[in-house]
Amino acid sequence: MSYDKIEVPEQGEKITLKDGSEDELEIPDNPIIPIIYGDGVGSDVGPAAQKVLDAAADATGREINWMRIYAGESAREMYDENLPDETVEAIKEHRVAIKGPLTTPVGAGFRSLNVALRQTLDLYANVRPTYYLDGVPSPVKAPEEMDMVTFRENTEDVYAGIEWEAGTEEVEQVRDFIEDEMGFDSTIHEGPVGIGIKPITEKGSKRLVREAIDYALEQGRDKVTLVHKGNIMKFTEGQFSEWGMEVADEEYPDDEVFAAPDSLWEEQDDIDIPEGAIMVEERLADAMLQWMQLRTDEFDVLAMPNLNGDYLSDSAGAQIGGLGIAPGGNFGKGRMLAEPVHGSAPKRANQDMANPSALILSGRLMFDYMGWDDAADLVRDAVEETISSGKVTYDLERQLEDAEKLATSEYAEEVIDNIEKLS
Structure with missing residues (x-):
């Protein structure tokens, strides 16, 4: 053109x-x-x-x-x-x-x-x-242990920009709907409130996780970790994790991708993973901020919703300078x-x-x-x-x-x- x-x-x-x-x-x-x-x-x-x-x-x-x-x-x-x-x-x-x-x-x-x-x-x-x-000067003792790739969903989550400013007619309409129609009548504090919507879709979640798994396979990486806060946000970040594990479990041969069972942390050494297969696991986002520093070399490729990806990738960057x-x-x-x-x-x-x-x-x-x-x-x-x-x-x-x-x-x-x- x-x-x-x-x-x-x-x-x-x-x-x-x-x-x-x-x-x-x-x-x-x-x-x-x-x-x-x-x-x-x-x-x-x-x-x-x-x-x-x-x-x-x-x-x-x-x-x-x-x-x-x-x-x-x-x-x-x-x-x-x-x-x-x-x-x-x-x-x-x-x-x-x-x-x-x-x-x-x-x-x-x-x-x-x-x-x-x-x-x-x-x-x-x-x-x-x-x-x-x-x-490169780094604040941590062993920055060379960091070799991690973060895959951050880029188009949805709170970055979709669906929110309403406190004091506007629009936010009061949303508040009325949440309280009167959806039954959350004692959840929002009295007084001015700003409200945002956090969309997490199956399409967005699956294509992001698929991209991370494909990258791990192409680059010879060992593990993909899905990072989320699904214990609290069960129907957004929790479903990101569920949809991501479905991709790992249903779309790849068992000898290429091993979808790990829940709550593996201390038992990982005992898991029978097919030789040559990458493991796909899941971790809570708040815990990952700790484990990234304490067990840096145990993580490889991370996949996560938009906001988590913003936080965790910046935190990882701090470790290497x-x-x-x-x-x-x-x-x-x-x-x-x-x-x-x-x-x-x-x-x-x-x-x-x-x-x-x-x-x-x-x-x-x-x-x-x-x-x-x-x-x-x-x-x-x-x-x-x-x-x-x-x-x-x-x-x-x-x-x-x-x-x-x-x-x-x-x-x-x-x-x-x-x-x-x-x-």
Whole structure:
């Protein structure tokens, strides 16, 4: 399609679906990939990450043809709106994209631009791999034990945005219905109340868990843990767990996936799991916040509803040094949008000082999705080599002894040098 303000590269080919497939992609060696630099520090980390990813692609005999697209502040300047239709259409058409952090301004018409992109594109799985890079300062004794991938349902739960403000006519209508029609007449306290709805669907739950199990099988992982608070929210998070276990039990051969019985914790060593099969178990969300720290190496792939995924993935990121180096990606059917976990940090914008590692490593996740495993490995290894050598941006330098503080652009060049040395 043609665009009004987006310039399509003259060179390069579109990523397309394979003939007859709904989700398998045909990846050329010279793909056109849309990129949103993002707000705040996005203006610094976006170009830096782009250069690093270019270098990794080039080192493996490929070429990325970048296509700048716009959301947030850059879109307001060009389109006078925060999320232009052609930005969404460009991602739909080209299927794989990457973005920096976005800030939703007050009165923008969106609760969150990030959430709006995920819901509009039906990117139903937010995937965050959390692993330790040598040299990164961490608050825990053994950060290297963390090698966990969280699959967070991305389109429903409280993030669906179905809620009513206290003092409005709408919230009183909902309150009357809950109390008079549904019989919860002594549950809500007197006085002003805000009310929200928490939808958890069979469709949303099953496709998320299916994605997590498929990933575990493809990557040779040992276990998938469904994380929920179903002992209290029995008909939302409890049903997420039930539907997830149905996927494990009914959709995969027994020699591939073992659906564990309830309450396994201390007895796991005694369970007879078929050789080579992954185990799918379930854990309560509050307990998982503890076990992630005390028994880090016993967990592998986690799948959970939206809000739990937000909390637990951030907690996991803290164990390996913080969200400044935490990558992420949003996955749908035959579509992927990579993004870092951290925010836009507007106070640090345009100062050439922000750490671009999270966006660079989000690009690594994008490469993995594209089947460019060699380029993905180069990115990870080069970032780790750079950090372990003590050449880091200000956020890490202030926590390390004898480290050399680099600007954003200088750090990117150092990573590129290491890509060239490692390739």
